[in-house]
Amino acid sequence: MGDMPRIWNETIEAHRDAVREATINATAALVAKHGLTGVTMSQIAKDTGIGRATLYKYFPDVESILTAWHDRQIDRHLQELHRVRDRSAVGLPRLEAVLTAYAQALFEWRTHDSDVSDTLHRGEHVAAAHQRLREFIRELITDIAATGAIRQDVPADELTVYCLYALTAATSLHDPAAVHRLVQTTLSGIRLTGTRATDPQ
Amino acid sequence: MGDMPRIWNETIEAHRDAVREATINATAALVAKHGLTGVTMSQIAKDTGIGRATLYKYFPDVESILTAWHDRQIDRHLQELHRVRDRSAVGLPRLEAVLTAYAQALFEWRTHDSDVSDTLHRGEHVAAAHQRLREFIRELITDIAATGAIRQDVPADELTVYCLYALTAATSLHDPAAVHRLVQTTLSGIRLTGTRATDPQ
Structure with a gap:
């Protein structure tokens, strides 16, 4: 019953x-x-x-459907990033795999209708999605910081913001090889070896 | 006469x-x-x-005055970046000085009325200003690349795009010390020593 x-x-x-x-x-x-x-x-x-x-x-209205559509796409992207994380080796390779997947998604997204993007990229649901993405990446960076593989002189939250902004450059690039180079350049900014060798202060 | x-x-x-x-x-x-x-x-x-x-x-109309105002502000910012360049030592210190000035300007700009920003940051005059900024930074990077101080595996134009996007993270930061760390992190991404030590491929 x-x-x-x-x-x-x-x-x-x-x-x-x-x-x-x-x-x-x-x-x-x-x-x-x-x-x-x-x-x-x-x-x-x-x-x-x-x-x-x-x-x-x-x-x-139509806009609420578009918002739901956009939410669903963001959810799928975040789920995909979680899958990429779970199938990569712990440590820097994991961060590299996730950042690569994120940069590739931005790169593929760049050619989408900009009217649609402008309409959808405002509003609270996007701010919430960015927040989730930021927490996801920060968690990865914090885990790796514990292994000593990345620079210790910058807080994990700042490294996260740096990564997310730097990778947005993918929307201005024209080929996948350039996206790969962007990820490598961005990673060089947060790796400990890079810091030690280049920051004489 | x-x-x-x-x-x-x-x-x-x-x-x-x-x-x-x-x-x-x-x-x-x-x-x-x-x-x-x-x-x-x-x-x-x-x-x-x-x-x-x-x-x-x-x-x-009012909007055309606001556009002229914004143009004037962009011009002044670019002129200031030129002055910073001209009074800094040639090489990496020059790039560091210019990127620091740019990040600080973004950081100060972050608290401005976002309605005004949204209205003004559309349109062709902003695209043209971004283009001038990009050429200015690329020229700096190209000059330093010739001295061998920065990574050679990424074209100067891509390093420029990386720098400009990474430094935009300054709009999400909350204190000047974090802006300084952001500039250092961004520079670590493009320095040759960082690259050599961290890119095992």
Whole structure:
């Protein structure tokens, strides 16, 4: 008896997830085809086969769907970075693998529609995602700092901010080899050996 | 005889410059006091004592004045970076001095009204200023590369992009000592000794 509501709730939840997924997918496809301004709630309802009244119960407007889409993409990117971390050797190779994956994602993202980016990269959900990314990278750097492989004269949080900003240069680069060089250059900034040899003060 | 028009033209030009300067200064003062949305052409005319009709001959709207103001600030920053370059010792100390001045300017700029920044940091005049900054830094890096003090495995243009993005982290920092550490970290990324010691490939 006690199981009935749980199963029912799970069914409802799965249904809701499916509606949300279908809506986000249809919207992403419409944006890819017609650009940001060519997307309406009516067309999304039509493409998904979801009634307009139902659609509005899930999302009040197109922008909220785009925000959900962007959230999902950020989530997937963060999950991918976690996977990269978990399959790399502990220490500097792990940091190098994660930073490489992040720089490559920025590099691939650079050619996306800049109108869409400008619209989506504002707002609180992006600030929260950046915060999660920053905490993820800081944790990696702190772990490696404990092994003595990176410079000790700069706090882990500052090294994290440095890494994230430096790697954003990937959005200005034109080929994958340059992205690789950017990661190497950025890593040289935080490695202990680099510091010892180059900071005479 | 031939001198008359030239003197007259110079007088007109000086007058125009004075009107432009007065307008920009009054607008900057109004923005500081009332924020971006609290500034009108009428108030600027009133504060400068310039007639409204005359003011509109110089600037079509408030935004164009703000753009001119921003241009002037960028020009002054670039001139300051040139002065810093010219009074520093040739080689790495020169690059360090210029990058420090740039990072400090970004650090001081971070607390400015973000509405104003968002409005002004779009548009072609900013892209052109970034281009000038990039060429200026690349020239410095190219000069030092010739002395063998920095890594040779990454093209000067890529090192320039790396430096400019990495130093933008200054906008996320909270004290001048952290800005100093950021510059040192960034420089470690491009120094030859750092590279040699840390890049085993």
